[in-house]
Amino acid sequence: MKKILTVMTLMFLFVSCFKKKLDSTFMVDNPTETVLELKIDDKEYKIEPMKYEKVKLDIGEHKIELVDGKKVYINVYANSKGGIINPTGAPYIFESIVYTTDDNKDTIGLTNQEILVDGVEYYGPFKVVDDFIIDRTYGDFEGGAWEFEPYEKVSETKNLGERTANISTKVNGRFEFVKLIEEEIDPTSAGDYEKNKKPYSMSAKINFDEQKYEIPNIENEDLRNKYEKLVMLDKAYFEAKTKKEQEKIDKEYKEAWKDFIHKTMELEDYSTVYTAKNIGRGVIITKVE
Structure with missing residues (x-):
């Protein structure tokens, strides 16, 4: 019973990731003693020391260019609640x-x-x-x-x-x-x-996930197929640039997740767990140049 409750708790937490969109506003903060310069979608920002500026980013891809010329591409998703853009690594x-x-x-x-x-x-x-x-x-x-x-x-x-x-x-x-x-x-x-x-x-700490997946050895063919479907949808979410695409994948993933959980319960295989890399995130770094 404890194992089943744990699985059901995971299902509840997963569903909670897909709440309605609030406000995809990001704070660009400068907690340093020098002026912070950067570009977001080719618009220049100069933020004074110990000040910040709020930037609302629409769904889709955006480019952040740092003063050293490095370009960071991010994808903003329909469920985004915003966050902090932290180019100083503070x-x-x-x-x-x-x-x-x-x-x-x-x-x-x-x-x-x-x-x-x-x-x-x-x-x-x-x-x-x-x-x-x-x-x-x-x-x-x-x-x-x-x-x-x-x-x-x-x-x-x-x-x-x-x-x-x-x-x-x-x-x-x-x-x-x-x-x-x-x-x-x-x-x-x-x-x-x-x-x-x-x-x-301090310097920017840019963590880029290369989207490499390792499929575990799953003996049951049906469970393995359900696991692989979750991986496929998780990858697709990473690439999705429009609200329609993202919400479609969200819906399909939730159904696939339920199928996967029900199958693990049926087989009493609580050792096979899938942790999404991308699903549920509001913003992801997709490329760095």
């Missing part, structure tokens, strides 16, 4: 925040871990992300919705509806995070960052 700290109707915050399970910000150690419900594209649509960020953006004030209360507890995520730039720690969470640590920091030279 670290962003995701903080998990518990909201509850009862005084039981300490009983809510959060994953605490040690992180480094400019060489200074911090411990708590934090995660550091420094990718070139930080996709707001994809990833659970400790199980909470990415609700609060960088520089946005966190609300003290939250409507939980019928739930008694929920976890949301606040994204912090590194200086914003240090201020949060030293002024609100642990005032006794004031000055620690300035005293112990070891700033490093």
